[in-house]
Amino acid sequence: MRGDHWEMLHGRYQDVMNDVTCDAWIGDTPYSSTTHSGHDAMTESDNAKMRRAITYPAWTPDDVRECVSFWSPRTRGWFVTITDDVLAPHWRAALADAGRYAFSPLAYVVHGSRFRMAGDGPAQWSLWIVVARPKREPYSKWGALPGAYVQPAGELSGHRAGDHKREIGGKDDWIMRRLVADYSRPDDVVCDPCAGWGTTGAAALREGRSFIGSESRESAFAVSCKRLSETSFQPSLFNPSKAKQAKITLDLP
Numbered sequence: 001m002r003g004d005h006w007e008m009l010h011g012r013y014q015d016v017m018n019d020v021t022c023d024a025w026i027g028d029t030p031y032s033s034t035t036h037s038g039h040d041a042m043t044e045s046d047n048a049k050m051r052r053a054i055t056y057p058a059w060t061p062d063d064v065r066e067c068v069s070f071w072s073p074r075t076r077g078w079f080v081t082i083t084d085d086v087l088a089p090h091w092r093a094a095l096a097d098a099g100r101y102a103f104s105p106l107a108y109v110v111h112g113s114r115f116r117m118a119g120d121g122p123a124q125w126s127l128w129i130v131v132a133r134p135k136r137e138p139y140s141k142w143g144a145l146p147g148a149y150v151q152p153a154g155e156l157s158g159h160r161a162g163d164h165k166r167e168i169g170g171k172d173d174w175i176m177r178r179l180v181a182d183y184s185r186p187d188d189v190v191c192d193p194c195a196g197w198g199t200t201g202a203a204a205l206r207e208g209r210s211f212i213g214s215e216s217r218e219s220a221f222a223v224s225c226k227r228l229s230e231t232s233f234q235p236s237l238f239n240p241s242k243a244k245q246a247k248i249t250l251d252l253p
């Protein structure tokens with residue numbers, strides 16, 4: 001049934017995803033050490049008020065290149081990742097070098113977002129979404145897509161909004177559902193190899209896609225499996241006309 005198919009693999013994607021291919025790659029990979037250390041620089045009370053410290057390692061430009069060279073040949077359609085301002089140009093360049101058409105990074109704005117503020121100026125970092133498509137039809141005829149993502153005020157995920165103990169992290173449902181709706185088609189296989197607590201997977205199932213993911217940390221892996229087992233198809237929040245569009249089937253080059 002639509003929105004029912006998912007699989008999560010426990011381990012590093014390099015070790016457990018060798019045989020996987022997908023229609024759309026939609027991820028939220030670790031950010032640069034600049035962002036991670038900004039998090040570390042927050043006071044304990046900032047952290048308690050906002051978010052927990054990031055406990056997994058930051059990524060370097062080499063990690064970005066490794067990820068693109070692993071995944072670009074395994075991804076038939078769009079490649080989409082949320083990242084920070086340091087790594088965004090590296091993603092774009094790596095995706096272009098892999099033969100894709102890589103767009104200018106799209107700003108992702110979350111109203112009221114205060115994290116990474118030391119109190120002496122504006123937020124120390126910003127979120128960007130790097131998107132790239134194959135240089136061929138039908139992807140070159142996909143249609144107009146937003147040039148930025150502005151999350152409506154108050155759009156926290158139900159999952160996190162009720163999470164008073166802050167045991168669960170991850171992106172808000174709104175942005176992941178939006179990206180799934182914009183960059184994949186109904187019944188596509190969406191992949192997120194750095195799945196964290198499973199927000200992309202939950203978004204994919206709700207939007208009527210299948211999902212495959214991996215996660216190296218056992219605790220996050222367990223949370224994502226539980227979350228996906230409790231998630232199913234819901235009528236799309238966005239682009240209802242897209243739900244009528246047929247799935248695009250292409251062979252890998």
Ligand SMILES: C[S@@+](CC[C@H](N)C(=O)[O-])C[C@H]1O[C@@H](n2cnc3c(N)ncnc32)[C@H](O)[C@@H]1O
Nearest residue numbers: 012013028056170171194196197198199215216
């Ligand atoms: C930014 S978090 C993802 C959060 C997720 N988008 C969510 O909303 O729940 C990045 C995740 O990538 C995982 N990760 C980093 N490198 C990995 C690798 N090589 N293979 C699998 N998982 C990896 C980290 O453990 C971390 O949980």
